[in-house]
Amino acid sequence: MIRDLHEKLINGEITSVKLTEEYFQRIEEKDPQIGAFLTLSRDLAMEQARLVDRKIEKKEKTDLLAGIPGAIKDNICVSGVRATAGSKILDNYIAPYDATVIKKIKENDGVILGKTNMDEFGMGSSTENSAYQKTKNPVDPKRVPGGSSGGSVAAVAGGEAVWSLGTDTGGSIRQPASFCGVIGLKPTYGRVSRYGAMAMASSLDQIGSIGTSVEDVAIILSRISGKDMHDATTAESFGKKYEEYLDGDIRRLKIGISKEFFGEGLDEKIKEQVKKALDKFKSLGAEVKEIDLSHSRFALPVYYIIMTSEVSSNLARFDGIKFGLSINDRVKSDIPSGYAESSLLEVYLDTRKYGFGAEVKRRIMLGTYALSSGYYDAYYKKAQKVRALIRKNFENAFEEVDVIFSPTAPEVAFKFGEKTDDPLKMYLSDIYTVTANLAGVPAISFPIGTVGNGEKGLPIGGQLIGKWFDEETILKAAHQFEINKK
Amino acid sequence: MLSKEEVKNIAALARIGLNEDEIEKYRKDISSILDYFQKLNELDTDSIKPIGHITGRENISREDRVEDAGDIGIKEILKNAPETKGGYVKVKSVF
Secondary structure, eight states: OHHHHHHHHHHTSSOHHHHHHHHHHHHHHHHHHHOOEEEEOHHHHHHHHHHHHHHHHTTOOOOTTTTOEEEEETTBOOTTSBOOTTOGGGTTOBOSSOOHHHHHHHHTTOEEEEEEOOSGGGOOSSSTTOSSOOOOBTTBTTBOOOSSSHHHHHHHHTTSOSEEEEEOSSSTTHHHHHHHTSEEEEOOTTTBOOTTBOOSOTTTOOEEEEESSHHHHHHHHHHHBSOBTTBTTOOOOTTOOGGGGOOSOOTTOEEEEOGGGSOTTOOHHHHHHHHHHHHHHHHTTOEEEEOOOGGGGGHHHHHHHHHHHHHHHHGGGOSSSSSSOOTTOTTTSOOOSOOOSOOHHHHHHHHHHHHSOHHHHHHHHHHHHHHSTTTTIIIIIHHHHHHHHHHHHHHHHHHHOSEEEEESSSSOOOBTTSSTTOHHHHHGGGTTTHHHHHHTOOEEEEEEEEEOSTTTOEEEEEEEEOOTTOHHHHHHHHHHHHHTOO | OOOHHHHHHHHHHTTOOOOHHHHHHHHHHHHHHHHHHGGGGGSOOTTOOOOOOTTOOOOOOOOOOOOOOTTTTHHHHHHTOSSEETTEEOOOOOO
């Protein structure tokens, strides 16, 4: 879609100003139902669009992404624009700088429409944990869009943005992409700088792209990846253009499958579709081979120990002193009265009591417990050991295969409220996605079919996991699947 | 199952104020998730080294050079602070 729009812009069939206005109009019409956006950055977008139109008019060279409107998850900072991360504790926070990915998007003249809804600080699998609003799945408004990047994914699926950025700590891009029938990519840990993205679990967090075609997702990745001195985990990417690696057949591509991804809890109808997708890959010349990822069955508990531990540390910065909600700050917040001038400790306790939602508090406390004296060895250290075993599984597997295929989620989009009472039940929605974050490898979710639910059906996502820093191969395989679908 | 006192202690360490109902709720929630974590005990990891950085990077260094950002951003940063005084963030006395 990005390439088509780019051609039209260059040919003068459309202007970026017209295109951007059209998307704002779509948001005005559709978003009261979908609820994907928290803040619109209309002034910024129109200014960017006008600049692109002037460049095109003057026949200056413009990037593929130039003038094409997208949306940004609300935990990524855009200078001068409100950034809440879905939390009341940042209700009045205006980002004072651009995240590195935003700087790069702006350098390529990508137009920024606004900021999208999410589970508070990325903690959730349905976007129901946003302190602001519910986001509906554009495929079926009775169902959740998945999470935590539910707003970014729903915006793209609902036609309110051409592309979007999300963050993925345990599946937060891929699981909603699966639920809404679009494409979502979590790059390798270190491929994209997280500077300016609000940290949730720093050893797992990664920024990635969402779009309606594999090519779009690749185009965005090319523009946001690379080394950044502000994020020491990043690696050099040598200006690679991922969209140029999609063509060609996938004959003799070795696809690994593991029984750990087809176990208990997987919907039979999804299993069927995954098998069909494998047959499709085979018909395109790929070879399918069984591999051993046996330690993946421990991935979910390992993930929840490591993630909550890092959450407890990262969210200590929200203390009511430096920014965001403060119990002393009743002018801008709606804190109940009766909290008179208090000591420093009370500022902390009360600010965090009223600023954080239930799931965030639960995870901070779990992590605090796991890291506390006397429990550290039994939880955090143990989890880091099992994580080493999970990584070893992948190292061995990638000696035999090029990519690994699995369902993205064990289920299709569920209904609102179905899992909100039982945190563990919600956590299980990430069972097939967390492994890639623990191992640090790239993974993409793309539509492989639908099940039931009337005419349109509910989308099912397939997941391809690749080797470290080998986004090309999973993008190419997903692209070949996409264009040979029929 | 965690005791009420244990939950209160965790909340205090985490600097989160809780009321009685919440203490009871989190007692149940956290206990059941901690039980789930026990699954890891099925695995003997005595000889395993815990993982460090997942893609194996270490000791990222750069030249020790000051980059003067001037006063750009100070206004924007202070705008987000609940209380300021003379161009600084105001903090309550610790003692």
